[in-house]
Amino acid sequence: MGCSEGSRQAKDLPVLEKREYFRWPEGKRAAISLTFDDARHTQVTNGIPLLDEYDTKATFYVSLGNLEERIDAWKAAAAGGHEIGSHTLTHPCSGNFSFIGYDRALEDYTLDAMRSELVESNATIERLLDVRVVSFAYPCGQKYVGRGRNLKSYVPLVAEHFLSGRGWMDEWANDPAFCDMAQLMAMELDGKDFEQAKQVIDRTLANGGWLVFCGHEIADDGRQTTRMATLRALCEYARDPANGIWLDTVEAITRHIHKQRSGAAG
Structure with a gap:
């Protein structure tokens, strides 16, 4: 499924003069997006069934090798309303990481090489999943x-190529009236129990922000793992109308922010 580049660019949105000019839909007090990286196999075996149990849609930034190994499961996830995002073609990072070969080291990349990564990643995901x-x-x-x-x-x-770009290991939620959509802040969910996650959620509610959580594996415990118990408790808490949380994909919340901030400029 193709689309024009203009329809998915993180255009420079106006910044609202005051935070209180921004409104979440249906009187919600804050928003949360659950995001997971790399298309780890536990995401489709453990995570998606749990999320579906709570009718909760997440955003998955996929690595292509893992995606292709479980392609039918990822097709089902996309068809079920979960968002599929790009995580580049080859996952380039600093060459200081031992798991990154020098051929994937950002220090030796150029902007042209990165542009090719982004374009080819998008084209491959869209071809494989029809999204x-x-x-x-x-x-x-x-x-x-x-x-x-x-x-x-x-x-x-x-x-230029996306509606939003998400970071990693940040320390705060996003201010929807002000944030740069190409540099969304994200906080780690891996390794946290629900009480630890709830501290961040409560702070986000107090500020009317958009909290983007990020995880990797989804299981009972382990390295780089979002705990099943934490994810279940988080879904239950966010789905309780009394708590005033909008729990949705990055795309859905991004589009609402675009509408609010673009409309304010009109």
Whole structure:
């Protein structure tokens, strides 16, 4: 399913003069998006059935090798309303990471090489799953190519090709009246119990923000793992109307923010 680049660009949105000018739909107090990286196999075996139990849609930024190994399951996830986003073609990060070969080191990338990564990743996902890709997550949360005096940000490329770009290991939620859609802040969900997650949720509710959680594996416990018990409790809490939370995909919330901020400028 194709689309024009213009329909999925993270255009420079107006910033609202006051935070209180922004409104979440249906009187909600804040928003949460659940996002997961790399198309880990436990996401389709454990995570998606749990999310579906609560009629909760998440955003999955997929790595293509893992995607193709479980292609039927990912087709079903996409058909069921979960969002599929891009995580580049080859997951380039700093060459300082031992799991990154020098051929995938951002220090040796160029903007042209990264543009090719983004375009080819989108085309491959769209061909395999028949979806439109509008959301991106920076591998390792890193947003540069090159090194030293030749270092350049590839955030403008992400803004050109996607409605949003999500970071990693940030420390706060997003202010929907102000945030840069090409540099959304995301907080780690892996390894946390629900009480730890709820502290962040409560702070987001107090500020009317948009909390983007990020995880990897989904299981009872383990390295880089969002705990099943935490995910279940989070879904139950966010689905309780008394708590005033809009729980939805990155794309859905991004489009609402676009509408609110573009409308305010009109």
